[in-house]
Amino acid sequence: MSAPGPALPVLSTERLTVRFDGKAVLKDVSLEIPFGQVVSIIGPAGSGKTTLLRSFNRMNELMPGAKTAGTVRFQGVDLYAADIDPAEVRRRIGMVFQKATLFPKSVFDNVAFGLRAKGVEGDLHDLVEEALTVVGLWSGGAEVLDARALDLTAGEQRRLSIARALALKPDCLLLDEPTAALDPAASAKVESIIHALRHECTIVLATSDHTQAGRLSDLTAYLDSGRLMEYGATQELFTNPRNERTESYLTGRLP
Amino acid sequence: MTATALSRAARNPRSPGERFGKHVLFICAALSAVLGAAVIVVVALETFRFFGQVSPARFFGGLTWAPLAEEPGFGVLPLMAGTAQIAAGATFLALPVGLLTAVFLRYYAGGRTASILNAVVTLLAFVPAVVYGYFALNYVTPAIRSVWPGVEGFNGISACLVVGLMILPTIVLLSREALGAVPNSLLEEGVALGATRRRVLVRLVVPAAAIGIAGSVVMAAARAVGETMIVTLAAGNPTGPTWNPVEGVRTLTTFLAQASLGDIPTGSIEYGACFAVAAVLFLLTCGMHAAGGALMARGQRGKPGAVRS
Numbered sequence: 001m002s003a004p005g006p007a008l009p010v011l012s013t014e015r016l017t018v019r020f021d022g023k024a025v026l027k028d029v030s031l032e033i034p035f036g037q038v039v040s041i042i043g044p045a046g047s048g049k050t051t052l053l054r055s056f057n058r059m060n061e062l063m064p065g066a067k068t069a070g071t072v073r074f075q076g077v078d079l080y081a082a083d084i085d086p087a088e089v090r091r092r093i094g095m096v097f098q099k100a101t102l103f104p105k106s107v108f109d110n111v112a113f114g115l116r117a118k119g120v121e122g123d124l125h126d127l128v129e130e131a132l133t134v135v136g137l138w139s140g141g142a143e144v145l146d147a148r149a150l151d152l153t154a155g156e157q158r159r160l161s162i163a164r165a166l167a168l169k170p171d172c173l174l175l176d177e178p179t180a181a182l183d184p185a186a187s188a189k190v191e192s193i194i195h196a197l198r199h200e201c202t203i204v205l206a207t208s209d210h211t212q213a214g215r216l217s218d219l220t221a222y223l224d225s226g227r228l229m230e231y232g233a234t235q236e237l238f239t240n241p242r243n244e245r246t247e248s249y250l251t252g253r254l255p
Numbered sequence: 256m257t258a259t260a261l262s263r264a265a266r267n268p269r270s271p272g273e274r275f276g277k278h279v280l281f282i283c284a285a286l287s288a289v290l291g292a293a294v295i296v297v298v299a300l301e302t303f304r305f306f307g308q309v310s311p312a313r314f315f316g317g318l319t320w321a322p323l324a325e326e327p328g329f330g331v332l333p334l335m336a337g338t339a340q341i342a343a344g345a346t347f348l349a350l351p352v353g354l355l356t357a358v359f360l361r362y363y364a365g366g367r368t369a370s371i372l373n374a375v376v377t378l379l380a381f382v383p384a385v386v387y388g389y390f391a392l393n394y395v396t397p398a399i400r401s402v403w404p405g406v407e408g409f410n411g412i413s414a415c416l417v418v419g420l421m422i423l424p425t426i427v428l429l430s431r432e433a434l435g436a437v438p439n440s441l442l443e444e445g446v447a448l449g450a451t452r453r454r455v456l457v458r459l460v461v462p463a464a465a466i467g468i469a470g471s472v473v474m475a476a477a478r479a480v481g482e483t484m485i486v487t488l489a490a491g492n493p494t495g496p497t498w499n500p501v502e503g504v505r506t507l508t509t510f511l512a513q514a515s516l517g518d519i520p521t522g523s524i525e526y527g528a529c530f531a532v533a534a535v536l537f538l539l540t541c542g543m544h545a546a547g548g549a550l551m552a553r554g555q556r557g558k559p560g561a562v563r564s
Contacts, residue, residue, distance in 0.1 A: 041295060057447065059443065087449045087451055088449070090447050090449045101441050101443070103441070103445075104442070113448055113450070114449050117449055118444075136428075165447075168449060
């Protein structure tokens with residue numbers, strides 16, 4: 001199972017516990033994210049979905065009072081080891097936040113930000129346009145690049161924030177509530193992007209809409225009060241949940 | 256008696272005690288408004304009377320300020336230049352230190368370090384100006400003269416340094432407030448794209464707070480413009496105009512402080528001149544406070560990254 005090679009999971013956690021100011025938000029979570037899969041993390045509000053996502057790219061350590069125990073591995077490498085550069089981790093494992101905070105700059109500068117921080121030299125237009133094409137914001141007109149990011153519609157802003165992460169060509173993309181607060185048309189667009197992206201990178205998404213998990217993901221994990229209750233093939237988990245709590249949640253019987 | 260009836264009685268605005276209290280409060284509020292207005296009216300009336308004797312063109316255009324000389328000069332520009340020299344110098348010195356301290360407090364200092372540093376900075380704001388003035392005269396100036404003997408006993412450099420120290424808390428505390436208006440998510444987004452914290456702070460967070468920081472700088476500069484004691488003690492009060500910071504500097508405030516000690520006859524031209532200088536000073540600090548406040552308010556409103564809805 002742990003032999004090196006393509007069978008090695010892209011991401012894995014072992015007994016991962018995350019505390020904020022002493023309060024455990026994730027408890028003893030062990031799971032593996034296989035290469036090239038779309039994995040959904042579902043569960044009620046406050047179950048630790050976002051914290052789990054953020055532990056994959058070391059974002060939790062930005063919060064004062066956060067403590068991580070257990071291990072998180074990326075292609076077998078301990079992400080929290082002392083010699084690991086967190087900036088490199090975040091380039092390889094991109095993240096799109098639930099509420100996109102775009103930079104008060106042009107669309108181009110938003111997408112180019114990560115590339116410049118990485119030290120990519122020269123003309124960034126090709127890389128920026130490529131990322132914008134994937135999310136359907138590039139139609140060949142230069143005016144899109146110069147548009148102010150904050151003038152875009154909510155749906156376009158969400159897609160721009162995905163493009164921003166994609167420009168770095170991450171191995172893995174973490175999406176936190178990718179369609180929250182979007183209208184149905186904009187949601188559908190974002191979902192079709194995620195569907196298309198599964199060939200490019202491994203995707204982990206946290207969602208409180210389990211029907212979305214059903215539509216998009218190969219595997220689904222059910223979190224409840226910081227514990228991983230059940231994890232398996234989406235089809236199996238939805239039609240034949242082994243855990244009582246999972247079944248209650250999926251059938252809407254959890255408060 | 257039900258609870259509803261009770262609370263209604265307690266809130267009855269027509270009860271005599273309530274009415275009396277309201278009147279006392281109104282009188283106190285009115286008193287401060289009337290007194291404030293009285294000061295403005297007196298300064299304005301004396302200034303207009305002065306402009307009846309000395310034309311505004313001579314006052315604002317003249318290059319000599321010597322109201323007590325045999326051939327008096329009533330040009331306020333040299334005083335304003337002195338004030339600008341001290342305020343600009345002090346702000347120039349305080350801005351980098353103040354801004355970096357604010358960034359450190361907001362983004363790097365741990366809970367304990369932050370509270371100690373915060374206490375020290377707040378304490379600086381409560382040191383009486385006269386204490387700063389003696390510090391400038393007896394410690395800062397000798398220190399400057401030991402490395403640069405050409406500097407005079409009264410000089411602008413010492414005044415700038417110590418006025419800079421005095422306005423430092425204003426820049427630190429107000430800039431930190433401006434940085435506080437920048438949502439944390441901006442820092443998180445930048446870091447999540449693989450940038451270092453320092454890069455995100457320099458490229459995104461500080462620029463996003465720039466308007467509010469500019470407001471804090473204007474507020475601090477307004478304090479420097481109004482500062483009297485430190486400048487009197489450190490920069491003296493030379494009679495001629497000085498453009499050289501190694502010599503003494505005369506400002507709007509130090510002239511007024513000196514004039515109030517002398518025996519200028521009430522109603523004389525010189526007397527009116529003092530009020531005209533006071534009016535200029537008042538308008539300057541008022542305008543700067545208003546501008547600084549407006550900038551800070553705009554900085555608080557214009558939060559970047561807000562999703563349009």
